Amino acid sequence: xxxxxxxxxxxxxxxxxxxxxxxxxxxxxxxxxxxxxxxxxxxxxxxxxxxxxxxxxxxxxxxxxxxxxxxxxxxxxxxxxxxxxxxxxxxxxxxxxxxxxxxxxxxxxxxxxxxxxxxxxxxxxxxxxxxxxxxxxxxxxxxxxxxxxxxxxxxxxxxxxxxxxxxxxxxxxxxxxxxxxxxxxxxxxxxxxxxxxxxxxxxxxxxxxxxxxxxxxxxxxxxxxxxxxxxxxxxxxxxxxxxxxxxxxxxxxxxxxxxxxxxxxxxxxxxxxxxxxxxxxxxxxxxxxxxxxxxxxxxxxxxxxxxxxxx
Numbered sequence: 001x002x003x004x005x006x007x008x009x010x011x012x013x014x015x016x017x018x019x020x021x022x023x024x025x026x027x028x029x030x031x032x033x034x035x036x037x038x039x040x041x042x043x044x045x046x047x048x049x050x051x052x053x054x055x056x057x058x059x060x061x062x063x064x065x066x067x068x069x070x071x072x073x074x075x076x077x078x079x080x081x082x083x084x085x086x087x088x089x090x091x092x093x094x095x096x097x098x099x100x101x102x103x104x105x106x107x108x109x110x111x112x113x114x115x116x117x118x119x120x121x122x123x124x125x126x127x128x129x130x131x132x133x134x135x136x137x138x139x140x141x142x143x144x145x146x147x148x149x150x151x152x153x154x155x156x157x158x159x160x161x162x163x164x165x166x167x168x169x170x171x172x173x174x175x176x177x178x179x180x181x182x183x184x185x186x187x188x189x190x191x192x193x194x195x196x197x198x199x200x201x202x203x204x205x206x207x208x209x210x211x212x213x214x215x216x217x218x219x220x221x222x223x224x225x226x227x228x229x230x231x232x233x234x235x236x237x238x239x240x241x242x243x244x245x246x247x248x249x250x251x252x253x254x255x256x257x258x259x260x261x262x263x264x265x266x267x268x269x270x271x272x273x274x275x276x277x278x279x280x281x282x283x284x285x286x287x288x289x290x291x292x293x294x295x296x297x298x299x300x301x302x303x304x305x306x307x308x309x310x311x
Contacts, residue, residue: 004267006046006095014088017151020073021119024088025066026096033064039130040103040123043067044267046095051080052261056123057099061130070151072119102284103215110183115200117143120192121152123215127189128161143169143196169196175203189213228302232311247297256311258297265299272297277307
């Protein structure tokens with residue numbers, strides 16, 4: 001259902017924004033221009049044969065000679081970031097996809113409120129570049145832990161953008177008061193650790209849904225609370241998905257091969273048709289109309305006693 005073009009890009013610089021977040025600059029080996037993108041876009045990087053991961057672009061969309069991404073080292077993750085941190089050095093070539101955007105800026109907002117923390121600041125940096133160039137009003141709220149350094153600190157502190165750094169956001173973040181002073185058609189964009197995103201989401205609960213935008217690049221595999229039967233119609237195979245397990249785990253245990261390249265519900269490689277059930281969707285690649293027919297099995301679940309997949 002989804003197809004993505006990849007092409008070779010060369011790492012031309014690597015710098016550590018914090019002890020565990022690196023920024024990579026990627027360029028074509030011949031120096032030619034890269035495909036255009038809008039703020040909020042991401043690319044997929046094929047790290048090796050096993051791992052493909054999605055990373056937001058944090059470079060200026062107006063600068064098409066290079067892309068920049070920031071990658072956090074996740075010691076408790078699934079391994080992709082660890083390998084990339086080990087191998088990423090100037091001169092190394094990586095297969096990188098054309099940009100895709102699931103987190104775009106709204107065209108009709110009177111004000112844009114960007115809220116993020118940690119490596120989640122990445123797409124918001126590109127948004128700030130674009131909004132500043134378009135001379136559109138925005139505020140950039142950075143949730144910064146007082147315990148250590150935060151990514152992009154030097155860049156944001158000297159950017160000239162309207163940046164507000166909130167130390168100890170668990171106690172100090174107050175978005176309702178901030179929103180009350182902004183136009184009613186303000187749009188909010190949030191990216192960061194799940195705890196921060198949940199807090200921001202809760203504080204923006206009264207905002208119309210169309211004015212709320214979020215993006216998360218953590219794995220979102222849905223583990224079921226109660227078991228169900230999974231029928232594979234093409235294979236005429238019935239599987240049991242036990243409580244606490246997941247669809248993708250049951251498929252792998254049964255030896256059913258499904259491409260799960262990014263395992264983040266972003267690339268669409270594991271999207272399959274479904275019917276006869278009530279699926280739970282955890283992806284970011286399908287819209288509501290698509291979800292009436294398809295699901296991304298890497299991060300899907302089920303509320304009903306049985307679900308049928310065309311596998």
